Amino acid sequence: MTGYNTCSLLSCATDDDRSWDMEDYAGPVAKWCPGCGDHAVLTAVERLLEAEQLPPERTMFVSGIGCSSRFPHYLRTYGFHGLHGRALPVATGIRLRRPDLHVFVVMGDGDCCSIGAGHWIHTTRYNPKMVALMLDNGVYGLTKNQTSPTSPRGLASYTQPRGAYLPALNPLTATLGVTNASFVAQTGDWLPAHLLATLRAAYHHHGFAFVRILQRCPQYTDDLFKEAMRNPDLIELLVHPDGVNVPELESLYKNQRPHDPSNLHEARRLAEPDGKIRLGVFYRNEDLPVYEEVRNVPVPAATEKLALLNTELDRYAV
Amino acid sequence: MGSTQVGPAREPVRAPARPTPTTLSVTQHVLEIVSDSGEGAQKCGQIFGRVSAKMGNGVWTVEIIPAEIQPPARTPPSASGNRVRIATGPVTNWGDDANLVVAFNEQVLLHRHRLGALAGDAVILIESMWATHEDPDIRRAWAAAMEEMADCAYRFIPVPMEEQCLTVVDNPRKGKNMFALGMLAWIYSRDVARIKEQIAEEFRKKSKEVFESNVALLDLGYRWAEEHLDFRIEVPTTPPAGPMVVMNGNQAIAVGGIAAGMELCAMYPITPATSASHYLSEIFERFGGVVHQAEDEIAAIGAAIGASHAGKVAFTITSGPGLALKTEFIGLAVMMEIPLVIVDVQRGGPSTGLPTKVEQSDLLAAIYGQTGDAPHVVIAPATMGECFTCMTTARRLAEAFRTPVIVLTDANLATGVQAFPRPEITEAWLGSPPDQGPVAQGAKPYAWDQETGLSRRILPGQLGGMYTATGLSHDEDSHVGYSPDVHERGCQMRSRKMAVLHQMLEPPVVHGEPKGDLLVVGWGSTLGAIEEAVDRARAEGLKVSSLHLRFLEPLEPGLKRIFKGFKQVMTVEINYSDDPADPHITDENRRRGQLSWLLRANTLVDVDCWTRVPGEPLRPGDIHEAMRAAVARGGRA
Numbered sequence A: 001m002t003g004y005n006t007c008s009l010l011s012c013a014t015d016d017d018r019s020w021d022m023e024d025y026a027g028p029v030a031k032w033c034p035g036c037g038d039h040a041v042l043t044a045v046e047r048l049l050e051a052e053q054l055p056p057e058r059t060m061f062v063s064g065i066g067c068s069s070r071f072p073h074y075l076r077t078y079g080f081h082g083l084h085g086r087a088l089p090v091a092t093g094i095r096l097r098r099p100d101l102h103v104f105v106v107m108g109d110g111d112c113c114s115i116g117a118g119h120w121i122h123t124t125r126y127n128p129k130m131v132a133l134m135l136d137n138g139v140y141g142l143t144k145n146q147t148s149p150t151s152p153r154g155l156a157s158y159t160q161p162r163g164a165y166l167p168a169l170n171p172l173t174a175t176l177g178v179t180n181a182s183f184v185a186q187t188g189d190w191l192p193a194h195l196l197a198t199l200r201a202a203y204h205h206h207g208f209a210f211v212r213i214l215q216r217c218p219q220y221t222d223d224l225f226k227e228a229m230r231n232p233d234l235i236e237l238l239v240h241p242d243g244v245n246v247p248e249l250e251s252l253y254k255n256q257r258p259h260d261p262s263n264l265h266e267a268r269r270l271a272e273p274d275g276k277i278r279l280g281v282f283y284r285n286e287d288l289p290v291y292e293e294v295r296n297v298p299v300p301a302a303t304e305k306l307a308l309l310n311t312e313l314d315r316y317a318v
Numbered sequence B: 001m002g003s004t005q006v007g008p009a010r011e012p013v014r015a016p017a018r019p020t021p022t023t024l025s026v027t028q029h030v031l032e033i034v035s036d037s038g039e040g041a042q043k044c045g046q047i048f049g050r051v052s053a054k055m056g057n058g059v060w061t062v063e064i065i066p067a068e069i070q071p072p073a074r075t076p077p078s079a080s081g082n083r084v085r086i087a088t089g090p091v092t093n094w095g096d097d098a099n100l101v102v103a104f105n106e107q108v109l110l111h112r113h114r115l116g117a118l119a120g121d122a123v124i125l126i127e128s129m130w131a132t133h134e135d136p137d138i139r140r141a142w143a144a145a146m147e148e149m150a151d152c153a154y155r156f157i158p159v160p161m162e163e164q165c166l167t168v169v170d171n172p173r174k175g176k177n178m179f180a181l182g183m184l185a186w187i188y189s190r191d192v193a194r195i196k197e198q199i200a201e202e203f204r205k206k207s208k209e210v211f212e213s214n215v216a217l218l219d220l221g222y223r224w225a226e227e228h229l230d231f232r233i234e235v236p237t238t239p240p241a242g243p244m245v246v247m248n249g250n251q252a253i254a255v256g257g258i259a260a261g262m263e264l265c266a267m268y269p270i271t272p273a274t275s276a277s278h279y280l281s282e283i284f285e286r287f288g289g290v291v292h293q294a295e296d297e298i299a300a301i302g303a304a305i306g307a308s309h310a311g312k313v314a315f316t317i318t319s320g321p322g323l324a325l326k327t328e329f330i331g332l333a334v335m336m337e338i339p340l341v342i343v344d345v346q347r348g349g350p351s352t353g354l355p356t357k358v359e360q361s362d363l364l365a366a367i368y369g370q371t372g373d374a375p376h377v378v379i380a381p382a383t384m385g386e387c388f389t390c391m392t393t394a395r396r397l398a399e400a401f402r403t404p405v406i407v408l409t410d411a412n413l414a415t416g417v418q419a420f421p422r423p424e425i426t427e428a429w430l431g432s433p434p435d436q437g438p439v440a441q442g443a444k445p446y447a448w449d450q451e452t453g454l455s456r457r458i459l460p461g462q463l464g465g466m467y468t469a470t471g472l473s474h475d476e477d478s479h480v481g482y483s484p485d486v487h488e489r490g491c492q493m494r495s496r497k498m499a500v501l502h503q504m505l506e507p508p509v510v511h512g513e514p515k516g517d518l519l520v521v522g523w524g525s526t527l528g529a530i531e532e533a534v535d536r537a538r539a540e541g542l543k544v545s546s547l548h549l550r551f552l553e554p555l556e557p558g559l560k561r562i563f564k565g566f567k568q569v570m571t572v573e574i575n576y577s578d579d580p581a582d583p584h585i586t587d588e589n590r591r592r593g594q595l596s597w598l599l600r601a602n603t604l605v606d607v608d609c610w611t612r613v614p615g616e617p618l619r620p621g622d623i624h625e626a627m628r629a630a631v632a633r634g635g636r637a
Helices: A006-013 A035-051 A068-074 A087-097 A109-115 A117-126 A171-176 A193-202 A226-230 A265-271 A302-314 B041-055 B107-114 B137-149 B161-165 B176-187 B192-202 B210-230 B248-258 B274-287 B297-309 B320-336 B362-370 B384-401 B411-415 B484-504 B524-537 B557-562 B592-605 B620-633
Strands: A059-063 A078-081 A104-109 A130-136 A182-189 A208-215 A235-239 A256-258 A279-282 B022-025 B028-036 B058-064 B078-086 B099-101 B119-128 B155-159 B232-234 B242-249 B264-267 B290-293 B315-318 B340-346 B377-379 B404-410 B417-421 B469-472 B516-523 B544-549 B551-553 B566-573 B608-611
Touching: A035 A068, A035 A130, A035 A193, A059 A087, A059 B176, A068 A104, A068 B469, A078 B107, A087 A104, A087 A117, A087 A130, A087 B232, A087 B264, A087 B290, A104 A109, A104 B315, A109 A117, A109 A130, A117 B119, A117 B297, A171 A182, A171 A208, A171 A265, A171 B176, A182 A193, A182 B176, A182 B544, A193 A208, A193 A279, A208 B022, A235 B041, A256 B078, A265 A279, A265 A302, A279 B119, A279 B290, A279 B524, A302 B274, B028 B041, B028 B058, B028 B176, B041 B058, B041 B078, B041 B176, B041 B192, B041 B242, B041 B544, B058 B411, B078 B107, B099 B107, B099 B176, B107 B137, B119 B176, B137 B242, B161 B176, B161 B248, B176 B192, B176 B210, B176 B232, B176 B608, B192 B210, B242 B248, B242 B384, B242 B411, B248 B274, B248 B384, B248 B404, B248 B411, B248 B566, B264 B274, B264 B297, B264 B417, B274 B411, B297 B315, B297 B320, B315 B320, B315 B384, B320 B404, B320 B469, B340 B384, B340 B411, B362 B377, B362 B404, B362 B551, B362 B592, B377 B384, B384 B404, B384 B417, B404 B411, B404 B524, B411 B524, B411 B544, B516 B524, B516 B620, B524 B544, B524 B566, B524 B620, B557 B592, B566 B592, B592 B608, B608 B620
Parallel strands: A059 A078, A059 A104, A078 B469, A104 A130, A130 A208, A182 A208, A235 A256, A235 A279, B022 B232, B028 B099, B099 B119, B119 B155, B264 B290, B264 B315, B315 B340, B340 B404, B377 B404, B516 B544, B516 B566, B566 B608
Antiparallel strands: A182 A279, B028 B078, B058 B078, B058 B417, B242 B417, B377 B551
């Protein structure tokens, strides 16, 4: 671990006799619109925290700006509700000096794929250990109905009232195209069991776990996945012992495709749109460099630091 | 000195063989070494400067830097090198005109001549091969250059540098600098053993062969000078009172940052700040620190904020264009009250401006560049020594006041070398590790003391302290609130901290008498040039004093009272201001120097300004002239 950690180890020591229920992680009542997918993600996250028994004081949610970025306010963990598009650099900085903290990043599609796209690409490559949740409803909701990079072609908004001019950006192929990408998964807000299973897989991944969560905005993209929600045949679940397996979905969702998440080539092929919505782990590789580990150096004690500083000054001595 | 002068179109006169040298003893001397970019004149100047400092001379060096990495050879813009001013006592600035120049070709010399950088009677040691070069274009260029400089009483001494170097190395482009260093070592009676030590240090990553050929070239230059030159220059040394170190401002910022206990420097490459991160990248890991080269300027400050927020105060280092990009995050750090140190090594602007050259034009952007009301601290070191210590000051202020602190240095401080008393670093400089103990029941993340606006930070990891920091308007609990009282209270508390800091500062000390006709006010790297000009003006009877500010936001206290002692107050700065004599300029529309603007707004005193943007440090002689003119005007500009 980087840097100091004596104090955090002390607080660790008390972890053993504490336990937490879902409610222990719950903050004030969320103010998202009724029917917003963010509620489902919040619930899944609370379930995840409970399932993993993460100490709230050592858990940190970092977000950007947008409806979904209000997320940290509704949890009783540490939170950082920062700038539009800039959650990932902040989270990277936290991991660089505080690898003892469990870091989660919550972004919307505008946050991640538009204003913060540069950080998305580069953080994927840095591969710090954290879970990045991209809550993708294909529209700017907070600023009231503007086209986002993931808006489907033809979707009318206030900025593109005659329909989105361009095909939607595909966050899965984009992430899978980045060198050192180590975990890419997709799930949907209407499948709570699949959502939770995916979050748990992401949490256990050693590296940057990118999870795209498909959801709708009840105000502006209410129809986005309506067909898929009604008709399980439009969904294809990627299944594999190293991926996400949700037995309770097996009876309803007949389209099950075995996919080995270590196969990057196949992952990229499956991420291309072909009429099916695929949910599951596309890619997972734990043999890639993790930035804060690559950059980990021991911190000398203060007295040793002073001695080293004096040696350094000797180089400049008159 | 003799008069072996070369006129235009004449063959360079052979230097006299084995003369008996006369020794000129002076208390200060300015020399320059200029070459095409890539020929190593900078390395020669740096080693000469460091060795002179180690021998006990006062030293100040300034880099002469072309804008491109490999500009076309033998052209004036290619001029690259160093100015070194050495003296018996301390040196605080680069002086006025160069007294001695080593030039690797006549075009780079012409560049310095055209800038008026050379004394009328400067001695010029010039590579002689170009006068008789086989290419007629080069011979013509030489002749034209000599013609252009013919009116000056320069003393040209032709030196067959290339011919000499070829006796030792195959590629003289890689050797002339050490030959030149050897000549300078003889002229100024430098300690050759120390020079060799310094060469070993500079080339420590190179092979033994490289070191040995450099030393052979040094010895060759030394012998050539001994056999051919008829003068030496003696600048007596004075032993320093205590232990000293000699480094440039970027090195001082880098080691100063480590001595301040910081463990993360997040940066993105930008001139002229990068050399600090190069140096840090080399040494930081030994101290448990990391240089994080982020994907852009925004991500760099973002990562620094992440680490700082989590309890380890970090810094980011940049220059003007980078500061512009960091603006939104600086505002966030103000709003969330996150300690953070931002170093802006200023260069010429706006936009890409003059990437390698000095300017002091980010002052108002540093203080007011953020949207909304974003009070934070802005300080400016004035010397290399202050570059070192200001990093600890900045880190402490950042933590004590829960605020970003912007440190404004500039290209002059960054690349210039000066000796300063060796800092005595103690454990207190390093700060304390982040508090990870449980927080008291009911503790709030912004438990503002209503009197001071100060509050105790709660750090992630602390049991019972969970909260979400937000850039939205918030109350003591960090709960988002849009009501008038929440927003007004937050603004008031953040602003009050600046007033509290202001009251903790000591009034600045006037250089000269506390009363007089003119008070010159400066900030940053101009300290030495201004004080030298004041001393010269006072020596001729002018009632001139100066004041130098290190704190720009909040401003240092007592300014109004100090200003009352003078008939006129005038800032001297390296940024743009309208000349009152220019077309259309009136007292109402005149755009003034940035410090003058700030002082007028804060004191309601009619503070005048004298500013220049030459892309180089100010010369004491020019400031002296400006003081004379201001005193002669007697009152208003």
